[in-house]
Amino acid sequence: MKAFSYERAQSPQAAIDAAARKPGSHFIAGGTNLLDLMKLEIETPAHLIDINALKLDQIESTPEGGLRIGAMVRNTDLAADARVRRDYAVLSRALLAGASAQLRNKATTAGNLLQRTRCAYFYDTNLACNKRSPGSGCSALGGVSRQHAILGTSESCIATHPSDMAVAMRVLDAVVETLQADGSARRIPIADFHRLPGKTPNVETELKLGELITAVVLPKPAGGRHIYRKVRDRASYAFALVSVAAILKRDGSGSLAFGGVAHKPWRDVDAESALPEGAKAVASRMLKDAKTTKHNAFKLALVEGVIASVIREAGADA
């Protein structure tokens, strides 16, 4: 790990001020992904600003009937919150499907959104990776790509976003609230928060230099049956091959967001409008531009399979 200086910020404003003062700063929340990457020197911040004391650890009701989730709310606490369990069950389910209890006790809401890919070629500093070292090439393209993306990929990168929570946030149409470096607040819809790789897979989100996530806001509950289905290589504590966050209505309509298929949580509103026609109709619309490798072509069938599975589950409960 490279050496770094450290300070503990006491307020969001103090945190962004500190970041502006010290070039090479990085905010640290739970640290469960950042420290992993710092040990491998994939991340090499010169200065860490600890934001654990910012008091952004509350979940509050909004005037619109939704919830404002503080950036520092731990994954365990968010999943266990009675309002989330009752009104946003897909979010509880997605959180509980991710990582281990130890990690969920530390990992935060904002940090979860900012997780970096688990692509093995991003992690292996001996190999080319456009995300880690722009312009060096993509080792995954000719490599073992079983875990990799099939939608929204580019010549530069076929990595996936690893988060389960973010997939649920996408189906719930959450909004990310931030404090920008100039002290002004802004709201970024989750649909726009994560980027596709394009030619700059190293730029993963819309956040600007020194910008701090302060909260994630959920709109008022949408009702419906909430399901999170995750398919992975072992029954627990593994990243998704394919996952789906589903909110399904009694009339057969609904919303779907997918993990494990793209560089960001994937939502296709046109495809999900075919839900009343069944899984095959949704999958064929959603996957018409899919690009697979010989290792991950199985994800095409898996996507259809998880859609069929959640439709069946919702139907069984109706």
Next chain:
Amino acid sequence: MHESADRLPLTRRHVLQIGAADAAAAAVSPGLLAQQPQTAAQTAPVILGTSITVNGEQHALELDTRTTLLDALREHLKLTGTKKGCDHGQCGACTVIVNGRRINSCLSLAVMHDGDSVTTIEGIGSPEDLHPMQRAFIKHDGFQCGYCTPGQICSAVAMLDEFDAGIPSHVSENLEQAPAINDTEIRERMSGNICRCGAYSNILDAINEVAGART
């Protein structure tokens, strides 16, 4: 090292470090700089004072900021019961309880635990006065090589508190009811602790005995 760096602000090593960092900064695209401000020049090691209470005893430590909680426990406080397995949060051997919650001590910086209260396996029980979970692991042979055992036991003890707090899991059938304590729930909740010897069925028996005795 910190003191000598203060007295000699510009050593040869320092110059080489700055030179290398400048070269690295020049090689990256503007996009990378915007996304990854951490490509700025590296600093010399930074030492900070940190006060951590471990197993009820307060310790004032002077630590390189890079020191993980795990290394602070093992290398500085010589509490070697907590084990380093993967050092990347994948195996759970380093599990300790901080302010009542189990975490991976390898994925946490010691300086971030200033003022915190940590319980390690040495604080769970002693050879003379074993914790019920330790006794159950011995009785049921919940280990073979024993390397993952301190993490398994710390994790299991904290897990029972999570049941008490009503925290649901991936396998809880109903999110709005108190979770049942059964094999499926325990297996899921202990999935962050890997046992290379595969003593899982005995670990499950040990935890079940303690969980059953409590309810």
